[in-house]
Amino acid sequence: MSTSATLSEAPAGRNHATAMLTGRNRLAGLVEQAFASGDLSDVRFTVGRPSGDVRDFTAHKFVLGIRSPVFRMMFYGNVPENGQDAVDIPDIHPDAFANMLSFVYTDGVPVDDLNAGNVFATMSCANKYGLPELVQLCSNFVVSQLTADNCLATLKQAVFWHADNIVDECLALVDHHSVAMLQSDQFDGITQETLQRILQRKTLLAEEHMIYLAVERWAAAACSSNAVEASAANRRQMLGDALFHVRFPLLNNTELADGPGKSGLLTESELLSLFMYQNATVKPTLAFPTERRLTKEQQKEQSPQTLFRTGEEVFVQSLGKMGPWWQPARVIACYPHHVLFTWCKNGESDTATADQVIRAKDYLKRDQTVYVRSMRAYARYEHAGMDGQPRVNGDRIVELADLLLRKEHVALWKAGRK
Missing domain, CATH: 3.30.710.10 (Potassium Channel Kv1.1; Chain A)
Known part of the structure; x- marks a missing residue:
């Protein structure tokens, strides 16, 4: 008899569910045993x-x-x-x-x-x-595993392997620790492509002069790594297109004169255009970005606000056949677009208070989407309309608590981010 037939004909109940689970566990165990032994x-x-x-x-x-x-x-x-x-x-x-x-x-x-x-x-x-x-x-x-200490090394690998979602998380962390990142020794060892990805950010929380100094230092280190003289021409060659993501127009006259004006990194024509941009009534067209990077306050206005704090113990809700219950979890990381939970410990379902319970719809605002991801599955919750209730798309609903019971990390994403 096929599995589907067994499921349709057998009466619903705990005994049947237990029997099915036992059968699946036995089959899974045999497959794992064959893998370990190489038998057949x-x-x-x-x-x-x-x-x-x-x-x-x-x-x-x-x-x-x-x-x-x-x-x-x-x-x-x-x-x-x-x-x-x-x-x-x-x-x-x-x-x-x-x-x-x-x-x-x-x-x-x-x-x-x-x-x-x-x-x-x-x-x-x-x-x-x-x-x-x-x-x-x-x-x-x-x-x-992402921290400020390993962020640049992780970013370098993520860029190399084209892991764009990890790149986004690393860059968000770089934004929050811009000064420390720019001044770290690890910054000197990132690749040119990684450097370019960082410089493209409009959310770097650092003065442009500090960014320029970090770029000069990176170029000199790149020359040393490639066993070539750190001349102006070689430094510029090492930077490639990354040079044109430094916002030189944001430097003042003194910073321009004492920095790229003396280092030789920019051509005389580029320097003249920058000084003209600083002082002329009619601004010349430049090869460098002129828009200021966002301040911390501006970023707060534009970024989704997280509901949680790192280290906070919370409960996630699951709606079972016998009614709602809760599984305790701990927030291990808060990022601009998602929060990462980990399984905490067993607890009583009646210990959860209303403000501790996490539901997917808590993240929802009008026209937003929430993605619940674990190591094995995900579900998508979308705003359903004026009633504020979520609807679920995808093959099946993934309950946060069920995933946490399997001791998986669970990521709750919002604002349409996958």
Whole structure:
């Protein structure tokens, strides 16, 4: 009898639900056991570059095929690997491939196996094989570990791996700690593309003269890293297009004269245009931005306001068949566009007060959207109209409390941000 038939014919109740759960757990356990032992495996992967770490992995084509559309095409489609029992994968690190296989077989990655050293490689591997849930798991992990101390190093990797959602979170943190970031030694080691992404921000909370000094320092460090003289021409070459995101028109005459006027970073024509812009009635057209960056007060007016504080213990609401109940959680990070919760501890449902309970609709305003994300799933809540009640789109409703009970990090996004 099929599972769907069993579900439709059996009476509803705790005993049936428990039986189904037990059966699924037993099947999952057998699959995990086959993964760990390699029993009945029918494909072998050789992963890694010959000049570095190379490891062999055994797996089961059927399991890979039902989990990944790429593996399905590889083993059951009309591609060169079809029918092969051995596959070489030189462009993926073995640790990342191991994490990917673990997720395929167990729907998760052991805590000790996912770390800052392999999480981006794991994310890239997940993208290659069409595993968006693993991509999200890696993203949640990175964001949960993000601090002011590791922000620039994380941003550098996120830019390299094109992890745009992580880039956004890092840049938001750079905004809040602009002065410290610009003056840190880590700033000198970021890539040119990362530098450009930072300089493009209109929300950097630093004086433009400080930004210019940081750019000069970065250019000199880049020359040193590339073993070339830190001449004006070489520094300018290292900066590339990033130079044209420095808002030189915001420097005063003294800062212009003592800074780029003496360093040689700008051409005589560019300097003349800047001095003309500062002093002439009719302003010349410049190659540099002239708009001032937003102040902290202006950013507060434009940014969504969070309802929570880091470290605050709160409760998330779940609406079960027997009525609403609550699961305690702790806020571990507040960002401009989302708040990250983690499972706290077991507690009594009657300990939650009204102002402690989090519901998706608490985030809703007119024409806004809330995304509830976890390592494994998400749901989207949209404003439904004048009644203020949320409607849910997507395959299923994801309850925050249910996810937290599985000890997953849960991110609550708002204002239409995915």
